[in-house]
Amino acid sequence: SQQGEEDPQALSIQEGENATMNCSYKTSINNLQWYRQNSGRGLVHLILIRSNEREKHSGRLRVTLDTSKKSSSLLITASRAADTASYFCASRMDSSYKLIFGSGTRLLVRP
Amino acid sequence: DAGITQSPRYKITETGRQVTLMCHQTWSHSYMFWYRQDLGHGLRLIYYSAAADITDKGEVPDGYVVSRSKTENFPLTLESATRSQTSVYFCASSENDRAHNEQFFGPGTRLTVL
Numbered sequence: 001s002q003q004g005e006e007d008p009q010a011l012s013i014q015e016g017e018n019a020t021m022n023c024s025y026k027t028s029i030n031n032l033q034w035y036r037q038n039s040g041r042g043l044v045h046l047i048l049i050r051s052n053e054r055e056k057h058s059g060r061l062r063v064t065l066d067t068s069k070k071s072s073s074l075l076i077t078a079s080r081a082a083d084t085a086s087y088f089c090a091s092r093m094d095s096s097y098k099l100i101f102g103s104g105t106r107l108l109v110r111p
Numbered sequence: 112d113a114g115i116t117q118s119p120r121y122k123i124t125e126t127g128r129q130v131t132l133m134c135h136q137t138w139s140h141s142y143m144f145w146y147r148q149d150l151g152h153g154l155r156l157i158y159y160s161a162a163a164d165i166t167d168k169g170e171v172p173d174g175y176v177v178s179r180s181k182t183e184n185f186p187l188t189l190e191s192a193t194r195s196q197t198s199v200y201f202c203a204s205s206e207n208d209r210a211h212n213e214q215f216f217g218p219g220t221r222l223t224v225l
Contacts, residue, residue: 033213038118042216043154080202088153092212097142097161097205098169104151 006089006102014110019076021105023089024069032065032072033099037086046074046087048068081111114138117202117217125225130189132220134202141207144214145169145177147198154201160185161207162199192224 007022025032031050035043049056049065049072054061056063062075086106090099117131126205134143141162146154146169156169158177166177174196176188185204189196199221203214 031212035216040219043188043203043214044216045183045213048213090214097207098156098159098211100143100156101146101154 005107006087006105008105010106010108012108012110015079015081017079019079019083019107019109021087021089021107022076023072023074023091023102025072025089025091025100026070027086027093028067030094032063033090033092034061034063034072034074035088035101037088037104039085042058043088061106076107079107081109083107084109115202115204115215115217117200117220119220120218121221123223123225124192126193127191130192130222132189132200132202134185134187134189134217136183136185136202136204136215138204138206138215139182140204140215141147141182142205142214144203144205145175145185145187146201146203147171147196148201148219149198157187157200160164189222192222194224196222197223197224 005024033048034046037043047058047063050061060077065072086104088104089102118133144159145157148154155171156192160179163182199219201219202217205214
């Protein structure tokens with residue numbers, strides 16, 4: 001079964017608003033990563049947070065990690081229409097190079 | 112710098128036929144991965160490879176075969192295609208670096224099995 005589950009499955013917001021997506025995982029991890037997928041394209045890596053980190057920023061992205069709750073969140077601030085895409089979390093367990101992907105959140109940013 | 116490429120981008124085949132999907136990366140990354148993406152399932156790992164001549168099963172390996180004779184290539188073969196293998200297939204690669212491990216994805220192959 002998949003390690004990561006994401007919530008919500010779909011999110012529709014107005015341009016300029018913030019978008020928050022959540023991810024839960026089941027076992028202890030080495031790191032957790034977020035990816036973006038535009039329609040019809042491959043996934044693109046956005047940001048990685050290690051298990052000993054609690055928060056990380058990259059431009060308009062903010063990721064948090066709560067290992068006690070086995071959860072992470074991705075916040076996109078001041079969203080743009082170009083942020084419309086699917087977003088996936090992926091967790092890497094301690095003993096493996098494999099990534100386990102969640103089912104994704106489809107984000108629609110309305111202009 | 113081509114990065115990671117997949118071919119073909121689109122393929123239609125019939126049940127029972129053998130199909131090979133190609134993946135090529137120019138970074139000399141140690142690790143390569145094959146995923147399938149289906150609605151409602153996200154990405155599921157089919158096979159992965161830690162280096163040339165080293166491969167291992169992922170979450171959904173049944174019906175698939177891989178090989179890795181060269182570091183840069185990681186072909187995926189469907190020995191006898193079934194309709195349930197209709198999907199979008201993504202190849203990915205990553206460095207042998209415990210500190211990072213981000214994966215770089217190809218553009219995908221959309222496979223339809225009739």
